Amino acid sequence: MSLLNESAELVTSSDESGLLHVHDLPHLYQKPTAAALLDTLELLSFVPSSFSIPEDASRVRVAESGVPGYLTSVISSTLSWIEDESTKESVWSAASARLSERSGRNAMPAMTRSFNIEKDVLIQLHEPTLTEDNLGLKTWTSSLLLSQRLHEVRRLIPGNIDRVLELGAGTGLVGISAACVWKTHVTLTDLPEIIPNLQKNLDLNGEVVREHNGNVVSRALDWSDETDAPQSDQVKFMVILAADPIYSADHPRMLVDTVRRWIRFQSDARFIVELPLRDRYDQERQELRERLLESGFMLVVEGTDVGYDDWQGRDGRPAEVTCWWSVWKPDVP
Structure with missing residues (x-):
């Protein structure tokens, strides 16, 4: 009997949270079949998060306590009772993948996530394997929350939104969402090393952007380069967006200076920002406000x-x- 069949029975032994325990899984001393092990390892896989509580109540979940040890035991076992060598390799490979997924986001392989912004706006984002702690290659929760708030904050922006700039666009979720929700032109910017994956995501979502009468382009923009600035008010932006832009003591100053250079400094312009309330960055958030x-x-x-x-x-x-999210405007008559 495969684990998929057994799991319906195992659910009855779960605790009040609905989770199975590692002792409910087939263990190596029982010499489970390769099929049962592969079913188990699939059960332990991490589905790419879209930053919401999973709605699939039918999916059997296993409490994390003891799972890394269980996976390690599979990887280190000779699986001597399984005769086919290629099947053994499949089991070891699956167990290694599950262990990597539990070693932090940096250890996880490349993935593509799906994000529902509005009823008819579904955005697909590619995230490469993270290397050298390159935070711009990951989609952050604040980006989704800001994207889902765009419809509401539109009422706080007087007049037409003809041009939008996103700073620190990362994987592009906020900028692509703005192009769709506001049906406008958005320029998404980040450091040069982030741009290739950002452009890949713009291409990946080109059809949905066009369907919503939007337009997106990417370009490199280094906040520390004060010479990179628009030459006239005509090429400045009505709205500037930024999600999770602060993870350094220098960023509040650099961010505000960049916003000041690129925004149309008039009363109907807006700067909209959202960032997580991380304990270590209380001072930086206060500095941004000041x-x-x-x-x-x-x-x-x-x-x-x-x-x-x-x-x-x-x-x-x-x-x-x-x-924390906030909307700002130039303080001019």
């Missing part, structure tokens, strides 16, 4: 959102993340 006020911006509205990230809690569900 620098915006000192640079001639006025707070229009602010609030908090709750979302979920890749990292899992003890119950095996995505970890909860609280984010």
Whole structure:
């Protein structure tokens, strides 16, 4: 009997959270079939997160306690009772993949995620394997929350939105969403090393952007390069967006200076930002607020959102993340 058939019976032995325990899985001393092991390893796979609590109640979930040890035992076993060598390799490979998925996002392979922004806006994003702690290659919770807020904040932007700039676009979720939701032209920017994957995602979502009468382009923009600036107000932007833009003590200053260079400094322009409330960055968030006020911006509205990230809690569900969002405008008559 395969684990997929057995799992219906095993659900009855789960705890109040609905989770199975590692002792419910087929163990090596029982000499389970290769099919049962592969079914088990599939059960233990991480589905690429879209930063929401999984809605598939039928999916059997296993509590994480003891799972890494279980996977290690499979990898280190000779699987002597399985005769076919290629089948053994498949089991070892699957167990190694499951262990890598539990070693942090940096150890996970390339993936493509799907994000529902609105009823008819589904965005696909490619994320390469992360190397050298390159944070711009990952989609962050704040990007999804800001994308889903775009429809609501539209009422806070007077007049037409003809040109939008995204700073630190990363995988491009916010900028692509803005192009679709606001039906406008969006320029997505990031550091040069991020642009190839960003452009790949723009190409991947080209059809959905066109269907919603939007337009997207990418370009490199280094916040530290003060010479890279528009030459006139005619090429500046009505709205600037930024999601999770601060993970360095230098970023509040660099971000505000960049916004000041690129925004049309008039009363109907808007700077919209969302970032997670990370404990280590309280000072940087406060500095961002102070620098915006000192640079001639006025707070229009602010609030908090709750979302979920890749990292899992003890119950095996995505970890909860609280984010702060705010809308700013130039303080001019």
